[in-house]
Every structure is written in C-alpha cells, then in structure tokens.
Amino acid sequence: MLDNIAGLILMVALLSGFGFPVDFVVSAMIPGTALGVFIGDLAFFILAFWLAKRTGRDDVTAMPLGLDTPSTFGIILFILGPSYLQGVGMGLSEHDAAYRTWHIGIWCIVMSGVLKFALAPFTEIVRRVIPRAGLLGSLAAIALVLISFIPLMEIFRHPLPGMIALVIVLSALVGRIPLPGRTPGTLGALLVASIVFYTMCLIPGNHYEFPTAPTGISWFPTQWLEAWQFNWLADFDDALAYLPIALPFAIGTVVGGIDCTESAAAAGDEYDTRTVIGVEAFATLIAGFSGGVIQTTPYIGHPAYKAMGGRAAYTLGTALLIGSAGLVGYFGWINAYIPAATVYPILVFVGLEITAQSFLATPRRHYAAVALACLPALAFLALSFPNQMFGDAALRDAGIQLSTLQDSLLQTNLKTVGMLSSGFIITSLLWAWALAKIVDRKITVAALVMALAGGLTAFGVIHSPLPGNQLFVLFGPESWGNIVLDDANRGPVIEYVAGYFASAILLAIWSLNPKIRSPATDDDGAIAPQE
Structure with missing residues (x-):
C-alpha cells in the first residue's frame, strides 16, 4: 500500500513542478484518483476470494491495483502540466487555469476508461497469442526505467536517509533478512529513514529542511464532488487536442494489465484477463467521473507482493488506506511530512522483483x-x-x-x-x-x-x-x-x-x-x- 502512497506523492510533486496549486491537487484531483484505487482494489480483493474458493488454495495473492506509473509521468508531463501553462499563458488566473486543466484531465481519464472497456473482451486472446517474452519483456522495460530508476533519482537527492531506506527494503524483501519484532521491511524502512531525515533537518549547514505545514487542506474535501456536476463536458474542445496523447497510455495499461495477469499466472495465481481489464476499466471510469486525473491499472508487482507474504487482505487494506487518505483528506499531511526518499525505495524493489520475475517466468x-x-x-x-x-x-x-x-x-x-x-x-x-x-x-x-x-x-x-x-x-x-x-x-x-x-x-x-x-x-x- 505504501507504493500507492509513493505514487500519489509523485503525482503532487510533478504537478507542483509546473506551478500547479498543491491545495487544488489535494482537494480536487487526489480524492477521485484515490476513489478509483479504492474501487479497483476492493474488486480485486473479492476476485482473490473467489479464486481461493474455486481452487481450494489458501495462498492466493490478490492482484494489486494503483496509479499507473507511466501515466503518472506521461499524463502530467505531456497533458496536465502543458495545459496548465497554456491556460496561464492565455491570461487565465491560476485558479481558472487549474480548473481548465482539471476538466481536460477528467476527459482524458473518462475516455481512457471507455477504451479499456472496448478492448477488454479481446485480452484473453492476446494473452494466448503473444509469448511470455513479449508480455513480460515489456513489463521488465517499465520496471527498470520508470519504476526503479526514476525514483532512484529522488532517493539520491537525500542519499543518507534514502540509501538507508533502500538497504533496509532490499535486505528485508530480497535478502529475506527479518527485522526486529517481525516489522515489515517497508514499514521499517519508512520509520528508520524518516528518523534519519528529520535528524538531518536539525543539523545546520546542509540542504535538509523541515517540511512546511500544508495550507488550504481541509478534512473531508468536497471540491472533487463538482466533477459530478459534469461542467467538464463543456471543455471537450480543449480536451480533444490531448486525447491522442492520453489514449495510447490507456492502450499501454491494457497491455500492462495483460502483462500483470501473465505475471500473476507465473507466480501461481490464474486470473481471467478479461475480468482483470474490466475491473481496471471500471475503476478508471469511476476515478474520472469523480475528478481523478490519473488512470488506475493492475500493478505489475504481483510476484513482489506474493514474496512479501501478501494474500487477499492486503488489497483491502490498500483500498481503505488510499481511499480514506483521499476522501477524508489526510493525504495532504502525508504528502507534507513523509519524505519521498523514505518511500521511493519500495518502488525500486518492485521494479527489481518484476525484472527478475520476467526472466524467471520466461523460457531460457x-x-x-x-x-x-x-x-x-x-x-x-x-x-x-x-x-x-x-x-x-x-x-x-x-x-x-x-x-x-x-x-x-x-x-x-x-x-x-x-x-x-x-x-x-x-x-x-x-x-x-x-x-x-x-x-x-x-x-x-x-x-x-x-x-x-x-x-x-x-x-x-x-x-x-x-x-x-x-x-x-x-x-x-x-x-x-x-x-x-x-x-x-x-x-x-x-x-x-x-x-x-x-x-x-x-x-x-x-x-x-x-x-x-x-x-x-x-x-x-x-x-x-x-x-
């Protein structure tokens, strides 16, 4: 579940890099995005129970679902960020430019969900036709470049806590070295590295600074509910120019969803590809209609979650944590006070595990x-x-x-x-x-x-x-x-x-x-x- 937190933190960081108002992101965009994760993970939690009952096994791992990492980068860098700067350049205020960008993002995600539904019936055929080297090879490519390397840059911006967190995560989850008190490796890394980070903030003369208290954050934000007024329909003309950018990312998540199903099968959990893509499409649509701007997708770390001992309940925990963080509103505080360098090592581990699994599950x-x-x-x-x-x-x-x-x-x-x-x-x-x-x-x-x-x-x-x-x-x-x-x-x-x-x-x-x-x-x- 901390990888989803890392994804949301990444989303805010990328948008703020364009000067996008952080309070708008937290109150308008995050809740709908989190709701999509909640719906998708809840559905995969139920699917895992059905699979366990059908097969009589007690080691079934639920498909993980969260923010699509390529889309988090692509949609923000190629659509949301440029459209916001375009709005400001047109003379709009920051507030109006943010609304315009939000509506464009909603259109992109809703249309992505529609496209996924259209493609879902054909995915099982694709899985049977394309060899594992093709499905898992593209998976390894995503894992190495997006999920592992790019977060590594943030880790080494603060190398002392970042490297400590990375070593703890890799030692616990790859080396299988138990932490005291059977503490989960990801949680142990977060706690120890956060202590180191804030200790460094107390030492003068370095680049570590205490986070500033977030402003404009309210409990139970309601701004995202404006999406259900469908005012964004009027901005279709503005969104049309960006749909050719967004839709290939949707196609990519369909391919990624097939990859994920293949990866899960390689780890011993056989899910129906059409159902997996259908759940992904439904969660994406709910996210879009609720103001989300990043599509959801099955996470490609199924073997990693299985290696961490994840079964079905962990997706329920993820659904409750991410859903409540966005809808209750405390994500704004998480984003402000959890250093990115302490949670990004989780993404590095997931990327490494996926890459290893891609080779192990493929004929030599x-x-x-x-x-x-x-x-x-x-x-x-x-x-x-x-x-x-x-x-x-x-x-x-x-x-x-x-x-x-x-x-x-x-x-x-x-x-x-x-x-x-x-x-x-x-x-x-x-x-x-x-x-x-x-x-x-x-x-x-x-x-x-x-x-x-x-x-x-x-x-x-x-x-x-x-x-x-x-x-x-x-x-x-x-x-x-x-x-x-x-x-x-x-x-x-x-x-x-x-x-x-x-x-x-x-x-x-x-x-x-x-x-x-x-x-x-x-x-x-x-x-x-x-x-």
Whole structure:
C-alpha cells in the first residue's frame, strides 16, 4: 500500500513542478484518483476470494491495483502540466487555469476508461497469442526505467536517509533478512529513514529542511464532488487536442494489465484477463467521473507482493488506506511530512522483483527477447533529461529548442531517440514477440508481427515524432487539421514504416526455407546452433 502512497506523492510533486496549486491537487484531483484505487482494489480483493474458493488454495495473492506509473509521468508531463501553462499563458488566473486543466484531465481519464472497456473482451486472446517474452519483456522495460530508476533519482537527492531506506527494503524483501519484532521491511524502512531525515533537518549547514505545514487542506474535501456536476463536458474542445496523447497510455495499461495477469499466472495465481481489464476499466471510469486525473491499472508487482507474504487482505487494506487518505483528506499531511526518499525505495524493489520475475517466468531460449524489450525503454530514459532541459524557463526564454541546435548530428540523434521512445511499451512488446518467434523458428508469425508494427507506426501508436506521442494520419486534406502529419515529419515516419514492412517481407521469404522451420533445442531448452 505504501507504493500507492509513493505514487500519489509523485503525482503532487510533478504537478507542483509546473506551478500547479498543491491545495487544488489535494482537494480536487487526489480524492477521485484515490476513489478509483479504492474501487479497483476492493474488486480485486473479492476476485482473490473467489479464486481461493474455486481452487481450494489458501495462498492466493490478490492482484494489486494503483496509479499507473507511466501515466503518472506521461499524463502530467505531456497533458496536465502543458495545459496548465497554456491556460496561464492565455491570461487565465491560476485558479481558472487549474480548473481548465482539471476538466481536460477528467476527459482524458473518462475516455481512457471507455477504451479499456472496448478492448477488454479481446485480452484473453492476446494473452494466448503473444509469448511470455513479449508480455513480460515489456513489463521488465517499465520496471527498470520508470519504476526503479526514476525514483532512484529522488532517493539520491537525500542519499543518507534514502540509501538507508533502500538497504533496509532490499535486505528485508530480497535478502529475506527479518527485522526486529517481525516489522515489515517497508514499514521499517519508512520509520528508520524518516528518523534519519528529520535528524538531518536539525543539523545546520546542509540542504535538509523541515517540511512546511500544508495550507488550504481541509478534512473531508468536497471540491472533487463538482466533477459530478459534469461542467467538464463543456471543455471537450480543449480536451480533444490531448486525447491522442492520453489514449495510447490507456492502450499501454491494457497491455500492462495483460502483462500483470501473465505475471500473476507465473507466480501461481490464474486470473481471467478479461475480468482483470474490466475491473481496471471500471475503476478508471469511476476515478474520472469523480475528478481523478490519473488512470488506475493492475500493478505489475504481483510476484513482489506474493514474496512479501501478501494474500487477499492486503488489497483491502490498500483500498481503505488510499481511499480514506483521499476522501477524508489526510493525504495532504502525508504528502507534507513523509519524505519521498523514505518511500521511493519500495518502488525500486518492485521494479527489481518484476525484472527478475520476467526472466524467471520466461523460457531460457527467450532471454534475449526479454533483454531486447528493454531497449526502447532506455530511449525513453535517455530523452527524459533533454526534455527537462528544453522545458527549462531559461532555455525557453532564450528561444533555444531542438530545432535551433547548431549541431545537426545532435538534432538527428535526439529526434531518433524521441521516435524510439514514443510508445515504447508497445514497441517493447512487439520486438520481443518477434524475436521470440524467430527463436522458435515460427518465422511467418514474426513477419506478421513486424507488419503489425509497421501499421501501428503509420498512425503514431509507436514511433510518433510529435510532442506527447500524438497519433496522426500520414495523408489527408487540410480540413482534417493537425491530425494530418506535417511534411517535415512524414519522411522519417514513412522510412520507419518501410523498414518494418521490408523486414516482414524478408522474414516471409526466409520462412520458405524448410531447414529453419523446426527449432532444435538442447537439454536446457535453448536453441542449439545449426549449420
């Protein structure tokens, strides 16, 4: 449950980085988001009991659900933050700009929930067709880059308490070293590291400072209830421009939900994928209608929670804690007084556990496919810091952006990395899927996967060159507006599409060779070299 707290703290931190009023976030956005977590975790609590009763087992672990980590970054960095700055730039007051942004966020989450419901019936088919290397490889990519590395940056901003918390978490949960009094590792890390943090605040001459008391926080906030007045419907025109950014994240969570179900099955808990995605969709819709701006999704740390001894009750505890924190209003105090460096190590552990499970649950011959899936995620990581630099006020005011750089090679490299990182979750899945089928000598299937990747590229689902990973069509009349890709970006996209289709044709021709249709495996299940 502390990982959900960490996610909410991260949400507030990212929004405040754009100058967004923290009290507005806590009173308008957090309650609806927390309600979505409450509904989803409560549903998964019930599903776990049904599975335990059906199988006669007492070790069933409920599917964890919480804020979708990629969406927390993507929706805030590409939609909420820019739309807030746009509103301020239009002359709106901070209050009015916040309302406008809130309504845009609600639209994005509601439409994401609708899309998830539409895709839910087909997810079991996807799970049967796509190999574990594809599903779990994309999972490992998310785990390493978003869930492990980015929180690590915050941990090492305050290295003394952060490293202590990290060591306690990893020792207790990976090394299985018991803490005194059978204290849970996450709770022990939070307590010890918080004491260290506040002790450092007492020592003058360092960068540690006591948190300031939160202002504008009230018990039982009611501002979020304004979402049920549906005033946000009037802002559809403003939200429309951002939906092509939001919907790929929804597709990504559907893929992630399939990944989670596969990960749970690998850990011994077999859930129906359609039901899991249906619960995710319902929780997302409830969150959106209640003013939430971050979608919910099954967490990809099922093996980690099982390793921590989690069964069904922990999701009920999560539902009650997160739901009450948002709806009762005490999250504002949690956000103010719990140092981020003391809770982010939990996210690092979850990421490491997911990565390890991704390899352990995958046939050895597919390890290279799992590793390949991590490469697009590394492109996302490589681009994150240049994006922050170009977004800095000093560079913006000086008119410095990617197109004004004098080094043409640097421009090209950043553009290439940007296209590789766009839609990286789906790219990771497709690349790993194709390589796994090549290893299994199912070359025709690999060719079809490459052709599918080419088709998705043609609409910007992956490799979009536009800001915020916007979708597009390659050609169309001017009356279609910005949905038609501009001339400057059309050439690179067409070449990506051509590359995928050329690869598909090459593989299709290769599949005609009868010598490579049947794989030969050694005693370890790895493909044996063939002459």
